[in-house]
Amino acid sequence: MEVSLPNNWKNLTLEKYDGSTDPDEHVTVYITQINLYTSEDAILCRVFLKMFKGAKLSWFAKLPPYSIDCFDTLVMKFEAHFATSKPHHLTSITLVNIRQKKEESLRAFMEKFGRVALSIRNLSPKMTMHHMVTTLKPRLFVDSLCKQPTTDLVELRQRATKFMQLEELKSFKSQIRAIEGVERREKDGGRWRKPKDVYKGP
Template structure:
C-alpha cells in the first residue's frame, strides 16, 4: 500500500512539472507573438501598407501555439507524444501556397506512364509526362501537383527533400529535375555517326534503311541534306544505288518512296528464291525416297527347250557352224579385249 501511494505521488509530481513547463513555454510564445505583432504594426504605420506575414510565421507559429494550448488543457500522455512525433516526421512538399490546393480537372485519370527512377533520359520523361497531362489540362499548378506521381525510388526521395516553398512554377521544377539527373542523359550523337554507316554484305535494304533512320532520329538539329547525302554513300552497289546515280533524289521523302519500291522487289525476289530452293529440296527428297521404294528386278527365268523333240545332227557341230558362217546365217562374234593382267604366254 505504501509503495502504491508513493508511485501515485511521484506520478502527480511529474505531471505537475510537465504542466508548469508547458505553461512557461506558452507564456514565452505569447510574449513572442505580441512582440512580432507590435513590430508588424509599426512597419504598417511607417510604409502605409500591411505586409504579408512570412511563410514560417503563417504556418509554424499558429500551429505551435494551438498545440501548446491544447497540451496545457490536456496533460500529455504516451498516445499524444507519438502523435506529435508522427506530425514532425511528415514530409512537406516544396511548392508555394496554392499549388497543392488546386483541384484536379473533372474526369482525371491516373497517368499511364513508366515512373522515372533516374536511370533514363530526364528530357524524355518530361516530354512523355507533358504529353499525358496535356490530354486533360495545361494548368501550371496541376503540372506541379501531379508531377511527383510520375517518380519512384531515388527520384521520389530527392523530390521530398527539396526545400519548402522553393518551387513556384513548373519551369522551376523541371529546371531542378533536369539538373539533378543530367548525368542520365544519353550521349549526344552528331552527323559524324552517319559517315561510318555502311550497308553490310547480305544486309537487306529494308534493314539498312531502318537502322540508318533510327540513328538519324537520335541526332538533334540534323540537316536533311546531310541525311540524304550520307544514306546514298552508305548503300552497297545494286539496283537501288544505280537508280539513284541515274536520277538522284531531291528530298528525303522521295528517297524513302523509291526505296520502298526496291524493298518490295528485293523481298519478292528473296521469296521466290526461297520457294525455288524448297521445291528443289523437296524434289531431291522425293527422288531419294522413290529410289528406295523402287521394286527390284524380277529374277531371270531358267532357259528351257522350246520343243520337246529336235532332228538329230548327222554332221559334226564344227562343220555345221562353219557352213552357217559362210552362208551369213550367223554373224562372227567380236573378239573380246584381253585383260591387262592376263597371261598371254
C-alpha cells in the same frame, strides 16, 4: 504546395519517376496528361512532386527555401539533378560508320539505315540522303541516284523499293536455276556429264 485539385481530377497513369529513365521524357508525358485537367502552376507543382518513387524526392528537400517560384523552375531543377539519366543520343556521325556489306541486300541495308536514322534527333532529309548514298555499295541503285539525283526522301524510298524488287527477282531466279541444276544432276545419277571431246585436227 497545399492547393485543391480540380473536381474532375483523376489519378495520372504515368509511372512514378525512379531516376533511371530520361527526365525530359518524364516531364513531357506528365505535362501531356495533367493538361487534360489543369494548367494552374500550383497544381502542376504539387502533383509533379507526388510522381516520385521512394527516396528519389530527396533532391527537392535539399533545394534552398523559396527557390521554386513556378513550375518551369521546378522542371529546370529536376532535369538538372537527373541529367545523368538522360540517354546518349546518336548524331549524324553515326551514319558514316554504317556501310552496306558485300553480300547485304538493298532491303536489309535500307532497314538498318532507317532504324539508326530515326534515332537521331533533328536529322535533316538532305543529310540523311547524303549519308545514305555514300554508304551504299556502288550498284544499280547508286548509279540511278547519281544520274538522277533527288532531294525528296519519299521519292528516294519509292525508287529504292523498285531496285529491291529487281534485286529480289534476280535472287529468286538464281535459286530456281540452282534447284533445276540439282534436279538434272539427280536424274543423271548425281553425276555431271562430261562433254564429248571435239576433234580439232592435227
